Amino acid sequence: MTGNAAIAYLRVSTAEQAEQGVSLDAQRAAVTAYCAMRRLDLVAVVEDAAVSAGTPLADRPGGAELVGAVARRRVAHVVAFKLDRLFRDAADCLTVTGEWDRRGVALHLVDLGGATVDTSTAMGRFFLTVLAGAAEMERTLIRERTRMALAHKRAKGERVSGEAPFGYRFDGGRVVEDAAEQRTLALVAQLRRDGLSLRKVAAELTRRGVRTRRGTAYSGQGVQGLVAAVGKSGVVK
Numbered sequence: 001m002t003g004n005a006a007i008a009y010l011r012v013s014t015a016e017q018a019e020q021g022v023s024l025d026a027q028r029a030a031v032t033a034y035c036a037m038r039r040l041d042l043v044a045v046v047e048d049a050a051v052s053a054g055t056p057l058a059d060r061p062g063g064a065e066l067v068g069a070v071a072r073r074r075v076a077h078v079v080a081f082k083l084d085r086l087f088r089d090a091a092d093c094l095t096v097t098g099e100w101d102r103r104g105v106a107l108h109l110v111d112l113g114g115a116t117v118d119t120s121t122a123m124g125r126f127f128l129t130v131l132a133g134a135a136e137m138e139r140t141l142i143r144e145r146t147r148m149a150l151a152h153k154r155a156k157g158e159r160v161s162g163e164a165p166f167g168y169r170f171d172g173g174r175v176v177e178d179a180a181e182q183r184t185l186a187l188v189a190q191l192r193r194d195g196l197s198l199r200k201v202a203a204e205l206t207r208r209g210v211r212t213r214r215g216t217a218y219s220g221q222g223v224q225g226l227v228a229a230v231g232k233s234g235v236v237k
Contacts, residue, residue, distance in 0.1 A: 006077035010047040053088040
């Protein structure tokens with residue numbers, strides 16, 4: 001490894017793929033230009049397509065490759081377009097980047113309102129801590145708004161358009177709890193509290209014969225959807 005070796009990380013969620021400014025191609029162009037400007041040797045670009053930021057970095061396919069490259073000391077720099085491409089959970093962010101800092105690996109965020117962040121400096125590390133807290137607050141606010149909106153609709157007996165949220169079903173135009181799906185949410189919540197990764201939760205669901213609504217086995221990404229449903233339901237803690 002040379003002191004200039006860098007790895008870039010790109011990510012989009014399903015909803016973001018068609019939006020300008022966050023596409024994989026746009027992120028790739030931005031991080032490549034940044035590395036050229038900073039004279040960093042971009043040795044690899046890893047990406048996660050259609051993966052939520054709520055999924056811990058190490059539980060994503062591309063994220064696991066990135067974490068492994070740092071652990072094997074193949075790079076000295078990690079470059080991403082924005083912090084929310086990598087993290088939206090403050091604890092995950094600070095834990096992972098703290099380990100990178102101990103290994104002498106700097107994180108570079110290319111677009112921060114026209115500025116950049118480089119954690120090889122004390123000021124850069126300070127801004128990273130502030131950004132991590134802000135990203136966590138945004139995620140919590142979104143979850144709270146979603147939970148309140150769903151609770152309001154249930155209280156009024158309104159039908160939610162499209163497919164019922166996981167854990168619920170439509171009954172005569174009303175939204176009611178689905179007992180089997182609520183048990184699945186409770187199980188997922190317990191397994192995550194026990195420290196199981198998304199992949200291990202998926203394997204445990206498969207072992208117990210728990211299937212998706214379409215009758216297929218759960219994947220790590222599918223479990224992430226259940227984790228999100230746990231947070232939105234306001235029922236399973």
